[in-house]
Amino acid sequence: MVAERNETKILLAIVENDPLYKQALESIFSLSPEFELTGLWGDTETAVREISRRYPHIVLMDIQLPVIEGIACIRKLKKVNPAIQFLVFTDYDQDDELVFDAFKAGATGYLLKKDGPELLIKSIKELHAGGSPMSRSIARKLINFFGRYPAIDGKEHLLTKREEEVLALLSEGKMYKEVAAWLGITMETTKKHIKHIYSKLEVQNRMEAVNKWRS
Amino acid sequence: MVAERNETKILLAIVENDPLYKQALESIFSLSPEFELTGLWGDTETAVREISRRYPHIVLMDIQLPVIEGIACIRKLKKVNPAIQFLVFTDYDQDDELVFDAFKAGATGYLLKKDGPELLIKSIKELHAGGSPMSRSIARKLINFFGRYPAIDGKEHLLTKREEEVLALLSEGKMYKEVAAWLGITMETTKKHIKHIYSKLEVQNRMEAVNKWRS
DNA sequence: GTTTTTATACCCCTTTTGGGGTATATAGGG
DNA sequence: CCCTATATACCCCAAAAGGGGTATAAAAAC
Secondary structure, three states, X not given: OOOOOOOOOEEEEEEOOOHHHXXXXXXXXXXOOOEEEEEEEOOHHHHHHHHHHHOOOEEEEEEOOOHHHHHHHHHHHHHHOOOOEEEEEEOOOOOHHHHHHHHHHOEEEEEXXXXXXXXXXXXXXXXXXXXXXXXXXXXXXXXXXXXXXOOOOOOOOOOOHHHHHHHHHHOOOOOHHHHHHHHOOOHHHHHHHHHHHHHHHOOOOHHHHHHHHXX | OOOOOOOOOEEEEEXXXXXXXXXXXXXXXXXXXXXXXXXXXXXXXXXXXXXXXXXOOEEEEEEOOOHHHHHHHHHHXXXXXXXXXXXXXXXXXXXXXXXXXXXXXXXXXXEEHHHOHHHHHHHHHHHHOOOOOEOHHHHHHHHHHHHHOOOOOOOOOOOOHHHHHHHHHHOOOOOHHHHHHHHOOOHHHHHHHHHHHHHHHOOOOHHXXXXXXXX
């Protein structure tokens, strides 16, 4: 049901600082019938400026020093165009925090340059299909990360009674002011409850909250 | 902690076309210590214009010919301020559709003028307490209503294929621009599809659409 | 061979939503 | 007794959603 995405090309944009890689990537993707190269930029500033006019499905994002710049670029672009998938393409895999920050910023894939072009192409397809391709060492880091923290959950008393009431009314499609009227509180208080709900469930809107709560 | 709103009087507004009733109602409610008459209007236009400045708890709504006007007035006011409770106060109880339309528009009480002032006062209190007061004949109509239709629904080809795709993405909590990106169309076109979906399903928002479609 | 439906794109506008604060009062746990 | 969680209320602000148009082209229906 998720449409005929398979019939169309994968729209790819590339941010690559290294001129050699830049040329190599261009020759790979500009000629392939499965991809359409909608952008090829050498720096993040140009990328930020151009990307909204190119609307790629995937952005292959080279991250070099300064690392912060690439991460910030992903975060910025992800905020504007949440639909775009970012595949980090870098040499750096030693610094755990860098890797985590990339994912926090919105990257959904993390590939090392040494992995080679075949895996790169495979990863882009995988990413476009909804997957999260990453190099083995990166995957290991992610797994280990969850060992660092006690893996909280519980979930039973995640939401308070009042918050559950609010969420139940939200799930019926009621507007904030209707929820407020129903509970006999002001709309601002209703908003406050909703903000807490979203924060606790780590979601950004009503639909996601309801889905998460129902699941 | 429960909102310092209704410890005191019931704030009542009245829309009554008939001058005689208007006077009678005023004398009843303007003197009663339990009620405070925040508005007394002879026509719906004035009511619509004034009501947001008077913030009543309850609106006693006279419905006369043309019936459509009174119904529309309730719908309009309920949309603006869902917290207000509407008590229909009319002579008409023969036309079933009229009664149902009043409830659909947002009325939560339906009283006939012939029921008399004691029941009127009792009904307003009942409404304010969260109840749904109505004349016996009206209650009967409501009950019978559910026997009228086999409670089925065609539902087969109500939405087009594309519209179903859009709705599926909406049900995941995706923003318009994400849906657009996913389907490879513009956000404006996405909005157009969504408008059609809401119109066909007779709903006003994403949550209601998803609920209706899933049911 | 018109007419209708579907899908697309873009315009206008208002309302709703979501996220960031601050502040008060109260109930409970350390 | 302090401190946190809960529930309430209010502020500001930007983004998203929703509702009203118009218009074009292709496909389906009549």
